[in-house]
Amino acid sequence: MDIKRKLVVIGGSAGSLEVIMHILPSLDAKLNIPVIIVIHRKNAYESLLARLLSSKTSLIVKEAEEKENILPGHIYLAPADYHLLIEKNFTFSLDYSEKINFSRPSIDVTFECAAEAYESNLVCILLSGANADGVEGLKTVKKYNGIAAIQDPTSAEVSFMPQQALQQVPIDHIFKEAEIADFINNL
């Protein structure tokens, strides 16, 4: 392999959907990296959410399917009520096991699997939220020399999640909402 595969994973809970809605329109139409989005939500949102998000960008937005190849320029959404896992051959697996941090999909699960598969070519960004899902995952990201980033807790709608990350993990970047898309475009 000549160029190393890169991956961005964005996790968020309460107050994160608005942030993602702001990031998507600013992403480069020629973005050459896959982006995975894991947000907590009620099951009822299901198919609506993928459609809502795809209205914000010309990039392909779709729900991640099991065994699907992870392709650059695609934005994948973790399906409601399943954990989204990543295999070392850069495909997805779904898993309906116990909730983690009261959540399924759990951000920790996807961050941790992503770290094992993409190692230092990974950026994980944790946004606004009211629980600590994702914090353990960021620790694993750092263990594999990936980049751990958070939304600035002072500007997040719900600061708890990024705040916890800041206290427990050596964070590489603290972003204001408007800085996130630029950072991804320049990876």
Added chain:
Amino acid sequence: MERIVKDKEADELLNDLLEIYGYDFTEYSRASIKRRINRLLVLDKFPGFAAFRYKVRSDETYLKRVVEELTVNVTEMFRDPSFYRLLREEILPVLATHPFIRIWHAGVSTGEEVYSMAILLHEANLLHKSLLYGTDINPAVLEKAQKGFFPLAQMKLYSENYILSGGACDFSSYYTARYGQAKINEFLKEKMIFSTHNLVSDRSFNEFQMILCRNVLIYFDKELQDKVFKLFDNSLELFGFLALGLKETMKFSPIAKKFKLLKANDKIWRKIA
């Protein structure tokens, strides 16, 4: 979860399970089975992987727990109500034309799915001429399924699911509450047979009008999925139905040509060749 089991360690454990006990998890989705191994190691507080491996290799009674915990057993009654609505409205009327109905629930776990089916069949007045086979790799979940006790706290959710699936009776008439448990009425059990069956290594044992295998194949890699699809093809009569979980598909399997998807979102196929 703290400790992370290495790929090499996972391989060693899976090899042990295969060579010593004949349980083959080597073709399970790797990321998922690794998480399960890791979870068990942490839950049972092993100081390290070597101690865990030694326990598995040397203590046959611990194997039961390993099989229980490496597989995922989470299930619900009337999980995905729209799926059960489709069964009710479009599949059961077709099954009703048979003199005798045989249904196989592969990977039935603790049985919530097969009891839901029994309720549907009962309401369609078909239960008396049906036989429901519930199989699983894990004997412990089958024991629970056989008993037909479910946590009372879940009944509110199940009752909501039941209503969403088009159920018009009083759901609480199907169980009696005692000591925090809901005991499913005996008559629903009469047509059920539970048995261990390993989809990886066991063969076809009958011909069915319908097979349900929901939320099991997501744990298998592509090659194993294809093998299991072949097993199902061999176990299904012509014009029989195959139901998968909402996130599963047979679209890419070699036998796909012989099956027709009934409705895009509900994952029920009909064998047409």
